[in-house]
Amino acid sequence: MDEEEARTRLLDAAEELFYAHGIQAVGMDRIRAGSGVPLKRLYRIFPAKEALVTAYLERRDRRWTGSLREAVTGAPEPVGAVFDWLERWFSEPDFRGCAFQNAYGELGAGGPAGVLDAVRRHKAELRALLAELVPDSPATADELLILVEGAITVATLSPGPEPARRARAMAERLTGDGPPPG
Template sequence: MDDEEARTRLLDTAEELFYAEGIQAVGMDRIRAGSGVPLKRLYRIFPAKEALVTAYLERRDRRWMTSLREAVTTPAAAADPVAAVFGWLADWFSEPDFRGCAFLNAFGELSAAHAGVLDVVRRHKAELRALLADLAGPADPAREDLADQLLILVEGATVVAALDPGPEPAHLAREMARRLLSAR
């Protein structure tokens, strides 16, 4: 196994365990055992647990944002891309292993004491906000305010769904977004 395969195995295992059980509940030895990567190689690739957590979140961000972007740029979403955001969320909230926002979960567990993790969480939320601003349209003078409001709806729905998984929080947030947009 080369370093690239080892890195992929480590990140796959970390993502599965960190998201399901929490970052602090999972030690590096469990990551090693689950991935089949020798401990020496694990620490050569990720010298500290924070480096592994940061890499896990960065990879999850790329995959999560790519999937959401694809959902809002389909021909079917063109007529109402904001509704497409909440449709995508409804599908995500209905996944059997849904456990809330990995980024907020990580921040909640590790707080601001872990600068690398905090940086990834902030970048993820800023990227999500920018996508929501783009959906408002470049010519909309209220796009920044709208992006903030939509972000709160997305985040609120995600937190509610983490407590009671299923599509309903996304459907409610979509209806709130429609009211918000129609009031403009």
Template sequence: MDDEEARARLLDAAEALFYAEGIQAVGMDRIRTASGVPLKRLYRLFPAKDTLVAAYLERRDARWIGGLREAVAGAEEPVPAVFDWLARWFSEPDFRGCAFLNAYGELGTGPAAVLDVVRRHKSDLRALLGTLTDSPALADQLLILAEGATVVAALTPGPEPALRAREAALRLLEAGAPPNG
């Protein structure tokens, strides 16, 4: 196996284990076993667990934001499409909330590389929502609705939190741009 395949296997294993069980609960040896990549190669590709966590989150960010962008781009009404997409995600059998908030909740303000990925993900989400409205204040409110729905769904999985947030987003749109927008 070449480095590219080893890296993909490691990231697949890391994502499955970190998302299901938590970052701190999973050691590098478990990732090595799950991936089938020798420990020496694992540490050559990812010299520290922090670098593996950051790479896992970066790859997840690209896929997650990309999926949401596709859903919005193909929608007649993009704002409700955000919440419809979230409802489908919240209904997936392995849904465990936001991987980025989970990582932040476990690791707090360190390590810096992981915190940077978490912040960049939230900034990218805010930027995407900003493309759906001319009002920065409304984009901020949509972000709060999306994030709040995700947190609620982590506690009670299923589409309901996204559908309630969708209703609130539609009311905000009907009301027009908020003050300071």
């Protein structure tokens, strides 16, 4: 196994375990066992748990944000497409909320700097993506961010698509998109 394959296997195991069980509950030995990568090699690639957690979050951010961006690009109602995408995500059997909210909630404001930077960058990228959908209204982008984050939190506590549907209805009223009130 070369370095790239070892890194990928480590990140795959880290993502599965951290997302399902939490960062603090999963030790490096469990990552080693889940990945099949020897502990010595794990520490050569990721010298500290903070480096592994940061890399896991950065990779998840690229995939998550890329998937969302793909869903809204060219959509006839891009704001609605955000909530359609969330609805599909919330319906996945392994949905456990936002990995970034979870990491921040678990580690707090005093957590490792690299991890907190990854969380903040992710949220800034999400806000920037939403701002692209409503370029004439920074305040609306901020309100959409609150709707997205709120829907994610509610779906974490009550899994299923309904929080995305309710948030979409609010977003449509906010932006004037969608059907007129009945």
